[in-house]
Amino acid sequence: MDKAWSPNSWREKTVIQMPNYPDSEALREVVGQLGRLPPLVTSWEVERLKDYAAQASRGQAFVLQGGDCAENFDECESNNIANKLKILLQMSLVLLFGGKKKVIRVGRFAGQYAKPRSSDLETRGEEALPSYRGDMVNNLNFTEGDRIPDPQRLLRAYERSAMTMNFIRSLAAGGFADLNHPEYWRLDFVRDESLLKEYQEMVNALRDSIGFVESIMGSGDSEISRVDFYCSHEGLHLEYEAAQTRQVPRRDGWYNLATHMPWIGERTRILDGAHVEYFRGIVNPIGVKISQAIDPAELVALARVLNPDNEPGRLSLIHRMGNSSISDGLPGLVEAVKESGVEVVWICDPMHGNTESTSEGVKTRDFDNILGELQKAMDIHRECGSRLGGVHFELTGDDVTECIGGACGLTESDLSTAYTTQVDPRLNAGQALEMAMLIAKKMQGR
Numbered sequence: 001m002d003k004a005w006s007p008n009s010w011r012e013k014t015v016i017q018m019p020n021y022p023d024s025e026a027l028r029e030v031v032g033q034l035g036r037l038p039p040l041v042t043s044w045e046v047e048r049l050k051d052y053a054a055q056a057s058r059g060q061a062f063v064l065q066g067g068d069c070a071e072n073f074d075e076c077e078s079n080n081i082a083n084k085l086k087i088l089l090q091m092s093l094v095l096l097f098g099g100k101k102k103v104i105r106v107g108r109f110a111g112q113y114a115k116p117r118s119s120d121l122e123t124r125g126e127e128a129l130p131s132y133r134g135d136m137v138n139n140l141n142f143t144e145g146d147r148i149p150d151p152q153r154l155l156r157a158y159e160r161s162a163m164t165m166n167f168i169r170s171l172a173a174g175g176f177a178d179l180n181h182p183e184y185w186r187l188d189f190v191r192d193e194s195l196l197k198e199y200q201e202m203v204n205a206l207r208d209s210i211g212f213v214e215s216i217m218g219s220g221d222s223e224i225s226r227v228d229f230y231c232s233h234e235g236l237h238l239e240y241e242a243a244q245t246r247q248v249p250r251r252d253g254w255y256n257l258a259t260h261m262p263w264i265g266e267r268t269r270i271l272d273g274a275h276v277e278y279f280r281g282i283v284n285p286i287g288v289k290i291s292q293a294i295d296p297a298e299l300v301a302l303a304r305v306l307n308p309d310n311e312p313g314r315l316s317l318i319h320r321m322g323n324s325s326i327s328d329g330l331p332g333l334v335e336a337v338k339e340s341g342v343e344v345v346w347i348c349d350p351m352h353g354n355t356e357s358t359s360e361g362v363k364t365r366d367f368d369n370i371l372g373e374l375q376k377a378m379d380i381h382r383e384c385g386s387r388l389g390g391v392h393f394e395l396t397g398d399d400v401t402e403c404i405g406g407a408c409g410l411t412e413s414d415l416s417t418a419y420t421t422q423v424d425p426r427l428n429a430g431q432a433l434e435m436a437m438l439i440a441k442k443m444q445g446r
């Protein structure tokens with residue numbers, strides 16, 4: 001690996017999954033503007049998240065990462081964002097209750113606007129147009145005008161990310177929800193009586209604990225009323241990421257200040273590729289998605305390149321293998337990384353290995369497979385003398401019908417009721433809260 005690195009050294013490598021802009025001068029102009037706009041996050045927040053991630057690798061904290069598969073410009077609105085924060089906050093309290101350790105909330109938001117695609121072109125009938133690559137690049141509508149990559153969208157994405165962060169920071173600073181309010185813990189998605197009773201008991205115990213903490217700390221003062229949210233997205237569009245990569249006074253190194261924790265996707269984690277080149281040189285905590293397709297030696301080589309100073313909290317390995325592949329795929333990787341001595345945080349993404357299509361061709365995921373992969377992940381790490389440091393979900397705070405199963409009993413025939421995702425199916429608020437309860441239960445050894 002070539003040691004010389006700069007925010008632009010990735011340009012010398014093979015770049016995949018990037019749009020083809022017809023007007024390179026217009027792109028250069030936009031990238032210049034992006035580089036002059038103020039940052040979305042600060043270096044001290046980035047460092048704090050790295051410290052917390054290091055705590056997760058030692059078993060003193062747990063990472064909850066979640067949000068949309070793809071954000072889109074139209075859904076940058078107050079209810080959507082507040083609902084997403086609310087479900088992440090609820091889940092984090094349930095996990096805090098189950099795991100008895102700090103939960104670090106990391107949203108897939110404020111920049112999750114670029115998507116990898118399996119093909120450059122999408123063909124419908126006689127017509128082939130550039131594939132939709134996320135709102136940062138083009139528009140989902142199937143017309144030439146919508147699909148030709150437009151560099152101005154990079155600025156729109158940045159502005160919407162800034163608006164999202166601004167709203168999130170204000171809500172988080174203001175104690176945006178009264179957790180003692182019964183409305184906050186509605187369990188009306190649970191149809192089964194005995195399950196309802198069990199969940200109700202957990203919520204009651206949780207509310208008692210919140211009340212207890214608030215009575216000692218004084219409400220408004222506790223960890224519970226002052227919540228932190230960090231942001232993350234797939235660092236796919238390297239023009240966007242590089243434009244935000246800066247040096248700051250009194251600190252060494254280059255920070256990506258467009259997000260706290262960017263990650264490399266499964267498709268772009270190529271050892272000698274442009275994405276790994278860009279990521280190896282920034283100082284943020286970073287993630288890399290891995291499937292069972294990676295072999296142990298390749299993973300160790302990748303981890304060494306991405307964590308050159310072997311810093312705790314620097315590198316999260318986010319495995320996404322699927323409920324039927326994790327038992328074969330994960331143990332060898334965990335053993336190899338352990339043996340290499342490279343510091344990592346292990347996070348399980350139980351979504352991307354469990355995507356399936358219904359007989360009607362609708363993309364969905366089964367609640368039981370998602371839960372199954374997570375439970376196996378927890379067991380495998382324990383058996384290998386390792387530790388699962390966090391979970392990564394695609395979810396929304398809204399009542400969508402995209403994944404089947406869970407206590408709400410969604411079936412394939414319900415999927416058309418509220419299927420709004422532009423890319424992958426997400427857990428709805430009820431399914432997400434239930435998932436957190438089931439993980440909490442497993443954490444408690446129940």
Ligand code: PEP
Pocket residue numbers: 069116234264265266267289290320352424
């Ligand atoms: C995603 O997180 O939406 C994604 C594309 O995941 P992966 O890179 O793991 O396939």
Ligand code: CO
Pocket residue numbers: 069070352394423424
């Ligand atoms: Co996805």
